[in-house]
Amino acid sequence: MQNSRRDHIVSCLDIVWESMSGLCESFTEDQWKRATDCPGWSVQDQLSHITGSESRLAGNPTLDHTPPESPHVKNQIGASNEAHVDYRRSRPGSKVLKEFNNVTANRREMLKDVTEDDLAVETQNPTGSGTLADAMYIRIFDAWVHEQDIRRAVGTAGHFEGLVAEYSMNRMADVMPYVVGRRAS
Structure with a gap:
């Protein structure tokens, strides 16, 4: 049973990071290079993102890397994401995968020290301003x-049930009226 918002966030991140790592651990190089539904991104690019x-949230230095222009990059967040992806291509x-496992292990250690008060701090996130908790829930999703x-x-369906899947599907259901409304206007 989850005792706090912090526990819920940490549990969800643990679950999704472990699921991703386990999924990817036996990939061939051909599987890593397969295209995904995200324009311009391979399986490897997804994990690089x-x-x-x-890594950025862990406080690691900002990359000094400028990727070539890509038609799928539409804004500053996309450019930042593409820099991390292209750097690892x-x-x-x-x-x-090894770097992912190291970075997420470091993030787990960092999250052990996060308090409920920390989670209430206002910060910027990809959807605008909100709390650190909001930003962490975006990371889970x-x-x-x-x-x-x-x-x-790679043709391996899964992770449609459980804490993370339930949270993510509820998040999609919560924002769908907003998305439909924006498209209709």
């Missing part, structure tokens, strides 16, 4: 969605 995002997928991108590309 999550690795880069978590020339590496073997197994090396990206983002990781689960990209795990699903990877799964579709």
Whole structure:
């Protein structure tokens, strides 16, 4: 049973990171390079994106890397994501997985010290301003969605049940009226 918002966040991140790692651990280089539904991104690029995002949140130095222009990059967040992805493209997928595992292990250690008060602090996140908790819930959703991108590309369905899947599907249901409303206007 979850005792707090912090426990829920940490549990969800643990689950989705472990699921992604386990899914990817036996991939061949061919599987790493398969295209996904995200324009311009391979399976490896999906994991590179999550690795880069978590690395940035861990306080690691900002990359000094400018990727070539890509038609799928539409804004500053996309450019930042693409820098992390392109920076890792020339590496073997197994090396990206190793970095992902190291970065997420570091993030787990960091999250042990996060308090409920910390989670209430106002901060910027990809959807605008909100609390640190809001930003962490975006990380959970983002990781689960990209795990699903990877799964579709390699033909391995899964992780449709449980704490993370339930949270992510509820999040999609919550925002759908907003998305439909924006499209209709």
